[in-house]
Amino acid sequence: MSRGMQVLVAAFIVVLVIGAALYADFVSADVARVSDLTRDATAVIGVPWWTGVISRLTALGWAIAAVAAVGAGRHARTDQRSRLLFLGGLCGVSALDDSLLLHEEVLPSMGLPEIPFLVLYAVAGLGLASMWLRARRWTPVEIAFAAGVVMMAVSVLVDVVVNRAAVEDFAKLTGVVAWCFCGVWAHEDSVRGPVPTNGPEQPPVPVPVPVPPTRGHADAPAGCPGRRGPGTKPGQARR
Template sequence: MSGTAATYSLTLPKRVLVPVSVIVLGLPALVVAAAIYQPWLDPKWLFLDVVVAAREADECCHIAFGFMSQLGIIMWTCVAATGLLTALVLWIRGDRSAAFSLTLFAGLLHGWMALDDALLLHESVLPGLGLRQTYILVFYILLGAGYLLSGWRLLLRSDWWLLAIGLVAVGSSLLLDLTVYDRSTAGVVLEDGLKFYGLAVWSAYDIALFTLIQLRAPHAGS
């Protein structure tokens, strides 16, 4: 492996890539399917936020309310912690390259999204302060673009197609949120199911990427 930041690889070894990809793409789909087809509860109560489900359900409250939403918050938080830890490691090494910018930006972005989901920022808090939800979601799309631009050369040297799948799913969920307000079971499951699937794939990709950066990025001065 070359000692320059321009050449080190951020792809998984081929012997690992296939089984990891099957798990990363298949497991979230199985979780979403299990949430949809479980026989005990209308699946939309699993996908909606806990507070929203408790407010809208005829009977309050079931232990499974917001289950998928809470899993999503956990994933946002795990990626945020991993990204910020990786940025700290690079900073200690004296690395101020695109890898540092990418991991720092990604860690902060995922951390903010965890807070957004946990506190209903874009759904309740920020609109309550006079900000239109449409503008907030467009701003979040711009944040996603900032994530891509902060280290696009690194991303292109990674298994970027996994990231693309995750972002397409999350982006489709955002598009539905912007254009369609559907509180039916089908509408909620489609929007939040896409969000959960995309977030799971994106999270797995980012954690793998951050790990490879820590392992393979050359130390400053090496």
């Protein structure tokens, strides 16, 4: 897609969002004014600024991880491109889900159950993990991805078994940060080449430098390139 087309798509999305906000203000009795949709939620409901700050940082981290992974996937090798793009897409959906509370509030309000959405999340996560497990070597990129998977699993287990919101959210934030590093490091490797991880870096092999002929080469055996013939002066090539 050309850059001009990218600008047109972005402009269309912005216009679509503005139009949806104006339409919601016109038809919905729950929306008192358009500013309720454009301002920050803490300012609208009148709570301290730090309310939900971890949740907002996590949503911001999802967006950063999505952009980093997609950007790295566009320039990565063929064997890495699909898994990076998949990771970026999953992070992008998670950013929208965390910001708009899609599976927690929006879908139930529309009469749709939450369970199918969570099943799709699980299937996508398992498919993504299987793609990354096929890597033949473990670089810092793969290690960062694995760390993110572990922390996401901890977040889900805490949510289902213990139901401790603070532990769940901190584990999720840690996993998001790990996936941010995964995308950023993958992009760096695609630009400057992967960092060697299979033991210490080997010293460069010395390249032999040719030595120019000197006066001592006149006594070299016959057939040597530096030997002077009879009657030749030093520095004069033999004909």
